[in-house]
Amino acid sequence: MAITTVNTDPNARPRNGVDRYFKISERSSTFGREVRGGIATFLAMSYIIVLNPLVLSGPDAAGNTLGIPQVASITALLAGITTIAMGLWARHPFALAAGLGINAFLAVTIATTPNLTWPEVMGLVVLAGLVMVVLVATGFRQAVFNAVPEALKTGIVVGIGLFIALIGLVNAGFVRRLPDAAGTTVPVGLGTGGELNGWPVLVFVIGLLVTAILVTRKVRGAILIGIVVATVLANILEAVFHVGASSADNPLGWSLVAPSLEGWSAPDLSLLGEVSLFGAFTSLGPVIASLLVFAILLSVFFDAMGTSVGIAREAGNVDEQGNIPHLNRVLMVDALAVSAGGAGSGSANQIFVESGTGVGEGARTGFASIITGVLFLVAMFLTPLIHLVPFEAVAPALVVVGFMMVTQAVHIDWSDWGAALPAFLTFILMPFTYSIANGIGAGMIAYAVIRTGQGRAREVHPLLWVVAAAFVLYFGLGVFRGIFGLE
Template identity: 55%
Template sequence: MSTETRIPPTTAEPTTNGLDRFFKITERGSNVSREIRGGLVTFFTMAYIIVLNPIILSGVVDGSGTMIGGTTDLTQSKLLVAVGTAVVAGVMSILMGLVANFPIALAAGLGINGLITGMVITHSSDKITFADLMGLVVIEGVIILVLVLTGFRKAVFRAIPATLKVAISVGIGLFIAYIGVIDAGFARRPTTPGSVPSELGIGGSLDGWPTLVFVVGVFLIAVLLIKKVKGAILIGIVAATVLAMVLEAIFHLGPRVFDDKGALTNPDTWALTVPSLPSSITNTPDLGILGQFSLLGSFEKLGIITASLFVFSLLLADFFDTMGTVVAIGTEAKLLDEDGNPPHTDRILVVDSVAAIAGGAGGVSSNTSYIESASGVEEGARTGLASVVTGVLFLLATFLAPLFAVVPSEAAAPALVIVGFLMMTQLTNIDWNDMEVALPAFLTIVLMPFTYNITVGIGAGFIAWVLIKIAKGHAARIHPLLWIVTGFFVLYFVKTPLESLLAG
């Protein structure tokens, strides 16, 4: 990363001094331009959630006979979710910056939104609604907040062995790199039954202009980083977007289309966003989805056991995904202390807990800390000012949704791949000659991308760590909280048969 000659702030304006002192910008070796740049990069890297969250949540009719947002119109449902997603993400990212002064942004968490949609489909006969399940998200967020305020969540955070913290960071790096190549279509699920789980491009070869945009973006960002060009990642995203718009204008590729069986009929097209100039750059946001939740509806329709197990699943996902993300971002920003803990851990966790509540109350699914913030950190972000910038952009996106929606995933994905590579450089901090720590670290790292789930990787690492310690006769060295957490992970892995057993 490039370095700059710092000018003593002797002639700086009072406002600048106040901003610098509040966010500790100079103290952390940064400056305002870097923070703004980092906030911009983080936004463009994670802005896909404004498009993706409506795709995941909309289109499914719940027990009330309507789609999420209380409408029967798919376009209206998607618009409501998009605006709600941007509003909650904007408010919570700003809150993270102001309260915790940490360079991490928040938005609707992937995985939980899919879980909610799956629950609506699975329990359609119970007349379950999106509002009912959002109520469970609120309850889960309240429980998480209580665990933070009592100090339990922070204590667990500090009880994690240093090696596992490194492994979590590396695993997330590999995970987001994998997300990048999948989002760009560089790697795909084969259409032929019985073939390998994933393959290169289309039919085992690179084909299609969108994939070219991704490849150009990766190499451009890499070259700019090697040359220590400021704003390398942001420049790469913008340049790739411009290239995508030119290609779309020439070849009219259009969006992906799926047949009745869910099979992709035109694989050489854009994954989520068609990069074309919008007819209008502004729109009036509809906030109608905010407040659409029911606290007790799920308990009445699903029963206490099923609803409680769903809350437990949400709890574990939020609890440990955030821990892994915070460690990874703190490591990349060099903000961790000698024990691997970030500054103001309690504040970070409080804001993240409130974000879960806000996401449920906002009707858009639990909001959580985003690992894509690492792209902004790599661009120079070190303080909460970057999070504030990202949050403001999310709020602006509610008015300028057509403009921000121009960036295709193929243009943003290169940032994820490059950041994933940078995070994996921490592998050297793991003693691979010591099987007692190396095997749990290995499982933590590889299972995140293999299962497409951060929590699974962390859980496997915890369980392996405890089992190996027991096998070597070192059970006394295991932190008491690790016993408790590992027990919860065991329950997490067997929750489906446990739910069936209790229900039967």
């Protein structure tokens, strides 16, 4: 099976020490591409500074909240620090921030558990990260990575591409949940009421067409130019028509925040260290608390693995066997970022799929991550600038990058149904369940079972059986919650 690798040139002469350290010339990149890629990734991810506080805004069992300004500040700080660490040490163009799947899981499922407070919830996140650090240090996490069949790895790349594209379409309001004639709901539909209307959707469509034309014409900086064009258009439309943010009374508004320059406020970092490491074990008991740690661990464990595989392959930063250089460093930074997110009460930090936007712009090294990280740190003090770029302006870039990643599907051997069907489940369930981990879990279970049914169980790596069993437990977590009275 063919593997996409970067056109590296080990004999390329580095321009200076920075070039040599990050292998910019060796990976056939330039400082200009890395800077553009870093900026594009930041613009594609900056919404998390606004969205993460909203997701974590609910009260815990005691009625206490974390505070939106505090979570916003800590979100930007941790995204900056962990992304810079990834760039400096692992030297890959991966950016990290509070993971959307896990923060929703914390807010909707874990924080609503009786007798559990936010410091105790974040203590569970810290513990999950520390367990993952041990798994990385012992080589277990990389061993699991290496045990994944080639078809599933390719399926992960394709799935992340579909997932990124769906995020873009949903963020832009191009795809929405629609009511049907019976008054129930169908999963998704076109626009609002089955029609495309509203200025934000127009911004998305124009941005997508501009980006697509520039990319197909191989214009340097195509994705970044597309984001800037859409951002300028969005701000003009908001200034003229006062569209406003989307709400029940304004369904055609901007999906998160209206483009604007709001007032400045100093960052509030008071949540740092507000965590109870073992409080949940006292409040809930060791069995229930351990189950919750396991659920968090399994989600962040495979989300990061899937994202790093997808982005590294799209960047061409893999060898002939499909292995990622410095993979253990990537996994260690990711594990530490999970604990750091819990310690700061900002939720687990993870590698973001939007890093693919920077890769699509040409980023190939950790230098791009440093640019992204620095911009996040600056954003702590210049939060009004975040509001200039609405979701609809970034969404076209996500759709185009998703297309680039989905093209990897040609490398799957579709004649081998025992591998192709699990790969199909892997990439189709990522967007359909809005979870990278769900897609990986379904693919691994299917691969182990189908290969066994074919009489080819010896082709299933022993670790894959372990992981498949863990995912069976993960998918059945609702049953265990009922058994232990957590419903």
